[in-house]
Amino acid sequence: MVETAKQTGFAGNVLLEAKDLRVGFMRGGGSDEIGVAVDGVSFSLSRGKTLCLVGESGCGKSVTALRLLRLLPVPPARLFGGSVIFDGQDLDAMSATELRRIRGRQTGMIFQDPMTSLNPVMRVGVQMTEALRLHCGISAQEALVAAIDMLERVGIANGMSRVRDFPHQMSGGMRQRVMIGMSMLTNPDLLIADEPTTALDVTVQKQILELMRDLLDNSGSALLLITHNLGIVEQMADEVAIMYSGRIVEQGSAAAVLDSPAHPYTLGLLRSRPRNAARKQRLEAIAGTVPNLWNSPNGCAFHPRCPSAHEKCRRERPPLFAAKATFSRCWLAQ
Ligand SMILES: Nc1ncnc2c1ncn2[C@@H]1O[C@H](COP(=O)(O)OP(=O)(O)OP(=O)(O)O)[C@@H](O)[C@H]1O
Ligand SMILES: [Mg+2]
Numbered sequence: 358m359v360e361t362a363k364q365t366g367f368a369g370n371v372l373l374e375a376k377d378l379r380v381g382f383m384r385g386g387g388s389d390e391i392g393v394a395v396d397g398v399s400f401s402l403s404r405g406k407t408l409c410l411v412g413e414s415g416c417g418k419s420v421t422a423l424r425l426l427r428l429l430p431v432p433p434a435r436l437f438g439g440s441v442i443f444d445g446q447d448l449d450a451m452s453a454t455e456l457r458r459i460r461g462r463q464t465g466m467i468f469q470d471p472m473t474s475l476n477p478v479m480r481v482g483v484q485m486t487e488a489l490r491l492h493c494g495i496s497a498q499e500a501l502v503a504a505i506d507m508l509e510r511v512g513i514a515n516g517m518s519r520v521r522d523f524p525h526q527m528s529g530g531m532r533q534r535v536m537i538g539m540s541m542l543t544n545p546d547l548l549i550a551d552e553p554t555t556a557l558d559v560t561v562q563k564q565i566l567e568l569m570r571d572l573l574d575n576s577g578s579a580l581l582l583i584t585h586n587l588g589i590v591e592q593m594a595d596e597v598a599i600m601y602s603g604r605i606v607e608q609g610s611a612a613a614v615l616d617s618p619a620h621p622y623t624l625g626l627l628r629s630r631p632r633n634a635a636r637k638q639r640l641e642a643i644a645g646t647v648p649n650l651w652n653s654p655n656g657c658a659f660h661p662r663c664p665s666a667h668e669k670c671r672r673e674r675p676p677l678f679a680a681k682a683t684f685s686r687c688w689l690a691q
Pocket of ligand 1: 382383394412413414415416417418419420421433434469649650
């Protein structure tokens with residue numbers, strides 16, 4: 358079974374192709390043990406499309422996103438091969454300078470934790486306009502006007518005075534919106550958004566997601582969106598990749614994954630979503646816990662929690678099989 362991006366059914370104008378990404382972390386404390394956080398992740402993303410990366414806490418979503426633009430600290434991280442082709446260029450073969458240019462000009466990244474990714478001693482306006490000034494040849498004055506406009510678009514009033522704030526003068530939700538606005542200022546070809554709206558209330562969340570949609574529709578940018586929220590997946594995704602314990606376990610078009618999932622983990626996730634928030638019914642949580650880097654089970658990593666597990670699942674790791682409508686890493690889909 359060859360696992361290529363073609364299997365995911367993406368066609369046409371591919372912007373990003375990630376192949377067989379593998380990332381480990383050193384255990385530290387004098388031990389030379391390495392735990393595998395991302396284990397053979399492949400996907401591709403076309404212009405104008407949104408791929409949602411979904412899965413429980415600790416399954417490797419953020420590490421996958423950071424690996425793409427080589428933003429992981431090495432060590433403790435170790436990158437084991439794989440390749441990232443972006444706009445026809447091999448990012449892993451680039452010099453640090455070339456990579457910085459790509460990061461600043463062609464990609465935007467909204468980090469999961471905006472508090473730690475904003476510089477506390479730099480005014481918001483200066484941070485927001487850095488990429489525009491450095492990589493896009495725009496004057497400081499023009500860049501500031503764009504930043505003020507962007508602040509208003511992400512719902513921060515008085516942009517004119519807010520650009521002079523330091524991050525600590527803003528609320529958590531505002532800082533998150535600053536990150537979002539900053540990532541979109543350069544009109545990037547690829548936007549990577551890691552849980553971009555978790556700290557925001559529902560109306561602001563809706564506004565921000567619509568802003569992202571506008572960016573995609575107007576400029577043909579692609580969006581890699583990491584989220585726990587299946588409602589957001591329904592609203593935003595063209596393609597979906599479900600991760601479990603460092604691997605993609607199910608992949609396909611949003612309609613296929615949401616309506617005809619084949620993997621028992623995806624089925625569990627869909628069952629655990631609140632179908633009727635008004636009635637506040639209890640979520641049907643998946644029993645058991647996600648394995649960590651140091652205790653990944655043999656065979657299929659999901660087998661200890663899987664209601665359909667059988668002997669083979671305990672022994673052998675399943676490859677991605679073509680299931681009814683999706684690709685599923687499950688022996689039942691063989
Ligand atoms: N710098 C690091 N050093 C050691 N281990 C790390 C480091 N960063 C991540 N990990 C480990 O890698 C695994 C994957 O982490 P990752 O942050 O990608 O999870 P995630 O899917 O984004 O989870 P969440 O939904 O909570 O954000 C976890 O077990 C985590 O503990
Ligand atoms: Mg994360």
